[in-house]
Amino acid sequence: MTDRTAAPVTVIGLGLMGRALAAAFLKAGHPTTVWNRTGSKAADLVADGAHLAPTIGDALAASPLTIVCLTDYRAVRQLLGASDVTLDGTTLINLTSGDSAQAREAARWAEQRGARYLDGAIMAVPPVIGTAEAMILHSGAQTDFEAHRPTLEALGTVTHLGEDHGLASLYDVAGLAMMWSVLNAWLQGTAMLRTAGVDAATYAPFARQMAAGVAEWLPGYAEQIDSGSFPAEVAALETDARAMAHLVEESEALGVNAELPKLFKAMADRAIAAGHGGEQYPVLIEEFARP
Numbered sequence: 001m002t003d004r005t006a007a008p009v010t011v012i013g014l015g016l017m018g019r020a021l022a023a024a025f026l027k028a029g030h031p032t033t034v035w036n037r038t039g040s041k042a043a044d045l046v047a048d049g050a051h052l053a054p055t056i057g058d059a060l061a062a063s064p065l066t067i068v069c070l071t072d073y074r075a076v077r078q079l080l081g082a083s084d085v086t087l088d089g090t091t092l093i094n095l096t097s098g099d100s101a102q103a104r105e106a107a108r109w110a111e112q113r114g115a116r117y118l119d120g121a122i123m124a125v126p127p128v129i130g131t132a133e134a135m136i137l138h139s140g141a142q143t144d145f146e147a148h149r150p151t152l153e154a155l156g157t158v159t160h161l162g163e164d165h166g167l168a169s170l171y172d173v174a175g176l177a178m179m180w181s182v183l184n185a186w187l188q189g190t191a192m193l194r195t196a197g198v199d200a201a202t203y204a205p206f207a208r209q210m211a212a213g214v215a216e217w218l219p220g221y222a223e224q225i226d227s228g229s230f231p232a233e234v235a236a237l238e239t240d241a242r243a244m245a246h247l248v249e250e251s252e253a254l255g256v257n258a259e260l261p262k263l264f265k266a267m268a269d270r271a272i273a274a275g276h277g278g279e280q281y282p283v284l285i286e287e288f289a290r291p
C-alpha cells in the first residue's frame, strides 16, 4: 500500500539487489516505479504495487529520484547513455559497485547531461535491505543527499561521506579489504587447528573474540597513523615479527598453506630493515602506502 505523503522513487535494475531495494521502498509506502532489461523480473514487485515503466525514459520521468543498480558502470553508461534517454532534472543515485575513478567519471558524465548525481555503495546483502543492518554509503553533494534522505532511509542506515563522488567506492573497497583479511586470518587458524582435530565450529567463537579484541585497538592505532608517531606502547614491531616467524614455521610444519603469514612477515621485515623495528605495529602503514 503506497503512502500519498511518501516521495515517489524509481529503481532501474532488478537483479537480486535491485529487487530488494524496490521491495524496501514499496514496504515503506513509496510510490515505486521500476524498470529492468528483462521485464519478467518485475513480476513480484508489480504484484506488490510497483509500476513497471514501459521504457527507461518513462521510468526516469516517473520520479524526481532514480536509483540505479546494475552489474557494473559499463552497463550504467550503456543504458543511460542511449540517445533517447534524457537525464535532465533527474537526481540519479548509482548504487552499482565500482571503483572511485569510475564513480567520479560517472558523476561528470551524468552532470553534463543535466542530472544531479550521487554515488553510493551498498555494504549489505539483499535480505537485510530495509533493515537498520543494511549500511548504505553515499558521496556527492550533501544538499542532494539531504533532499532525499527520508526516501533513502527506507533502505537501511544511510551515511553521507563527503562531496567527493569517489568516497563511497573507496570505503566500499576498504571494507572489502577488512572483510577478506578477517576471513582469511580465520581460515588460516582453522586450517592449523584442524590438524589437531579441532573443528571450525569450536574455533569460531574464540576467533570472533580475537577479532573483536583487535578491532578495539583501531582508534588508538589510527591516532598514531594520523600523527605520524609510532611509540611502542604495547609491543615493538620486531617483537611482532618474531611471533610472525612462529606462525610461518608452525604453518609449514603442519603442512598447511603459509602464503598469508609469509606475506605479512615480509612486510614487517622490510619495515624493520628500514629502521622501524622499535616502533609499534601501525608503522607498517608506510609499507601499505607504497605501490
Ligand code: FVH
Binding pocket: 013, 014, 015, 016, 017, 018, 036, 037, 038, 041, 069, 070, 071, 072, 074, 075, 076, 078, 079, 095, 096, 097, 098, 122, 123, 124, 125, 126
Ligand atoms: N547482491 C549482493 O549481495 C551485492 C551486495 C553489494 C553490492 N552489490 C552490487 O549491486 C549491483 C547489482 O548486483 P545484483 O546482485 O543485483 O546483480 P545481478 O543479480 O546480477 O543483477 C544485475 C542487474 O544489472 C542488469 N544489467 C546488466 N547489464 C545490463 C545492461 N547492459 N543493460 C541493462 N541492464 C543490465 C541486469 O539486467 P537483466 O540481466 O536482469 O536484464 C540486472 O538487473 C552490482 O554492482 C553488485 O556488485 C550487490
